[in-house]
Amino acid sequence: MTKAKIAAIATHFPPDIVSNDDLAELFPEWTADKILAKTGIAERHISAVDETASDLGMQAALKLFNEFDIDRNSIDFLLLCTQSPDFILPTTACVLQDRLGLRQDIGALDFNLGCSGFVYGLSLAKGLIETGSARRVLLITADTYSKLIHPKDKSVRTIFGDGAAATLIEAQTGNDDAIGPFIFGTNGAGAKDLIVKTGGAREERSPSSAQEYQDDSGNTRTADNLYMDGGAVMAFTLRAVPDLMHRLLEKAALTIDDIDYVVFHQANTFILETLRKKCKIPEEKFVVHMSHCGNTVSSTIPIAMTSLPAGSGSARRVMVVGFGVGLSWAGTIINY
Numbered sequence: 001m002t003k004a005k006i007a008a009i010a011t012h013f014p015p016d017i018v019s020n021d022d023l024a025e026l027f028p029e030w031t032a033d034k035i036l037a038k039t040g041i042a043e044r045h046i047s048a049v050d051e052t053a054s055d056l057g058m059q060a061a062l063k064l065f066n067e068f069d070i071d072r073n074s075i076d077f078l079l080l081c082t083q084s085p086d087f088i089l090p091t092t093a094c095v096l097q098d099r100l101g102l103r104q105d106i107g108a109l110d111f112n113l114g115c116s117g118f119v120y121g122l123s124l125a126k127g128l129i130e131t132g133s134a135r136r137v138l139l140i141t142a143d144t145y146s147k148l149i150h151p152k153d154k155s156v157r158t159i160f161g162d163g164a165a166a167t168l169i170e171a172q173t174g175n176d177d178a179i180g181p182f183i184f185g186t187n188g189a190g191a192k193d194l195i196v197k198t199g200g201a202r203e204e205r206s207p208s209s210a211q212e213y214q215d216d217s218g219n220t221r222t223a224d225n226l227y228m229d230g231g232a233v234m235a236f237t238l239r240a241v242p243d244l245m246h247r248l249l250e251k252a253a254l255t256i257d258d259i260d261y262v263v264f265h266q267a268n269t270f271i272l273e274t275l276r277k278k279c280k281i282p283e284e285k286f287v288v289h290m291s292h293c294g295n296t297v298s299s300t301i302p303i304a305m306t307s308l309p310a311g312s313g314s315a316r317r318v319m320v321v322g323f324g325v326g327l328s329w330a331g332t333i334i335n336y
Contacts, residue, residue: 004129004137005178006122006336007168009302010064012056013045013293014162027154035158036291040269044161044294047144053082054092056164057142058099064138064166072101076134078108079124081117081141081298083325084148085110096140107134114194115265115324117141117298118165119182119332125169126179139167141298145226148196150212152220156228159268161294165302178335183248185240190327193232198224233324237271240329241321242279248319248331259285259333260316261308265323266290266300297324305336 020032020042036042047056057080065072078100080093087095093108102108107128113120118141125137142164149156172178198205209223221227241264249255256262262281264272269288276286289304290296296303301320308316321331 001173001175002130002132002171003174003176003178004126004169005172006334007170008064008068008070009165009167009306010060010067011163011165011299011303011306012060012063013164014047014051014056016046016048017043018046019043020158023154023158026151030154030158038268038270039158039294040272040288040291041159041161041294042291044146045163046146047162051144052086053084053142053144053164054080054086054096054099056144056162057082057140057166058096060142060164060166061096061100061138061140064168068168070168073103074136075102075138076106077125077128077137078102078106079121079137079139080108080110081113081121081139082110082143083112083114083297084142084144085112102138113328114143114297114326115267115300116322116326116328116330118167118301119320119322119330120184121167122169122179122332122334123182123330129169129171135171137169139169141165141167141302143297143299145297148226150219150221150225153225155217155219155230156226159295160226161296163293163296163299163303165299167302176335180332181248181251182330182332183244183251185244185329187236187240187327190232190236193229193236193327194227194325196224196226234271236327237267237275237323238278240327241275241323244321244323244329244331245279245319248321248333252333254317254333256281256285258317259319261285261287261318263287263301263304263318263320265321266304267295267324308336
């Protein structure tokens with residue numbers, strides 16, 4: 001019986017870094033230590049003006065090929081999760097197929113999803129492999145949220161960084177799932193709580209949408225920039241994630257004692273620690289790995305997974321949970 005498994009993960013960050021000291025100069029009411037204490041983030045990588053999500057994703061994929069000695073001709077399908085594509089059309093995954101020198105007889109598609117995107121990507125890859133449509137799937141997650149953020153909006157500028165991850169999912173023979181089961185959730189009524197309102201077909205950018213305004217907390221932005229209602233997103237997270245975790249364990253017929261590591265979307269340390277306590281997850285099982293890169297949206301989970309200690313030869317059971325923009329949430333269990 002054919003089952004899908006994660007074979008390897010590689011990551012890439014743009015070289016430019018914005019430190020907490022840099023942000024403290026822009027926002028004098030905050031010190032570098034206060035930003036670190038509030039977010040758990042010491043620095044975030046920022047893409048250059050001419051650097052796109054596909055550039056970051058390509059570098060992550062090249063690292064994957066080189067570090068794990070993977071023949072690029074063995075890739076049967078390319079999935080790209082991004083909310084910052086190079087173009088409205090064509091599909092950025094098609095552009096990456098050519099730039100990476102992959103075969104032409106493969107599938108390639110983008111899917112637009114944020115913080116839960118890695119888990120969704122795993123489900124798509126698992127379906128392709130276990131239905132016999134592919135043997136090896138390259139899942140790239142890449143975002144450049146910094147390009148959407150107003151430089152004077154401290155509510156989000158302190159949190160988000162740019163980055164990419166390339167994950168190889170491949171077929172293996174066996175009876176036990178190495179990825180799954182899955183739990184998904186969607187609440188589009190909360191779309192307004194984390195949004196870039198303009199730039200799509202619903203609302204075009206215009207001189208009026210580019211007008212700056214300041215909110216009650218002193219954050220400056222325009223309608224063309226990323227907006228996040230932090231309180232609403234936090235409330236959603238505390239409602240959705242504990243229920244997801246309970247249902248996922250129940251569906252897998254497991255308890256938290258059976259899980260070796262828990263990797264949540266790395267939103268910020270305040271949210272993570274609140275969730276850890278609410279979900280009663282032992283601290284030694286809970287992975288926090290974001291101080292060097294910030295919240296990289298769709299790539300936070302695979303980036304955090306690269307920090308797991310090397311195993312002794314046997315697979316470790318890892319619960320991964322993504323949640324955020326959409327509003328969208330998803331979770332699965334991986335033998336990794």
